[in-house]
Amino acid sequence: MEENKDLRDEEILEEGNTVEENTEATENEEVEEIIEEYSETDDLSMIRKLKDENKKLSNELDALKDRLLRLTAEYDNYRKRTAKEKEGIYTDACTDVLKEVLPVADNLERALAVDGNVEDIKKGVEMTIKGFLNALEKLGVEEIDTTNGFDPNVHQAISVVEDANLNTNDVAQVYQKGYKKGEKVIRYSMVTVAK
Template sequence: MEDNNKPLEDLVEEVKKDEEVNNKEVNSNGETETNETSEKAEEALDENNEDKESELEAMRKLKDENKRLNNELEALKDRLLRVSAEYDNYRRRTTKEKEGIYSDACSDVLKEMVPVLDNLERAMTVDGNLDDFKKGIEMTIKQFKTAFEKLGVEEIDASGKFDPNFHQAVMHIEDENYGENEIAEVFQKGYKRGEKIIRYTIVKVAN
């Protein structure tokens, strides 16, 4: 009832004061909420920046590692090409050397065989009796043996016990005149050059 008796001017003044108080409360709450939102946004932005920096650092490391691996790969490729070229040169060189060795060996053999052939051809053109012809053959055989000696070729010994490293048995007999596993007869002579067997001696073995 008292409010109804207040002058109109006083009522208007009170309403204005109430509005000012309400406005202040609203502004205070609004500023507080705005500050909190701003702080959260700044924190999120900082975290986002840190994540981006971490990603950039990881990308830089990957890029550096990729560059290092590419450099190593190029170095390996270059090394492989050099090794391949060296191997090709070595293969060609050894092939040429082998061909040269083979050619020299053939030449050495032929050089020793040609004189023997010459003597055989001359023997065929000479008129004479059987003894002269036989003597010529003996001389040719001797010349063959001399040529073999120069080439390092030896006749395999076929006396005594049978040795499968040098002899090939094609026949076995029982004979009290020979010892056990003793060579009784040579069918074909064998030859060797150093440790290399050119031809095994073909023999008959007793007991």
């Protein structure tokens, strides 16, 4: 009897183990199904999110491309406009200078056409030079001063002389007058400097 009881106990244990194993197997299958369903759902939502993100980035890229094209076109227009303005400024500046200088040329032509003595011609040339200097003054051009001694920033020394009557670096002689407009030197004065 005891043997029968032991056999029954073993059978019951085996049945319990089998039930447990079956329960575990069933639970594992259910978990796997849930994971599989979740993965499919998760993959779909991930795909949707990626598609939305891709569309968003594509729109952003298109907007940046459009902006770049517009900026490039604006820069090209700006470059052309400034080149045209620069050319216009140069033309206007030349016109302003020529308006002031042309009367001097007219006076020189008249002086050549006049018959007269040397004194009359000399007087006409002096008046023409005065008109020319007035034109330079209107344009803001002034003669470079040589009375304050040699200045290498505005004078060009072409020779050096020893002269007891002059101090060192005094200008002994001016060969060609220099001119400047504001601080910009147009032509340096060519001078001889005392030693």
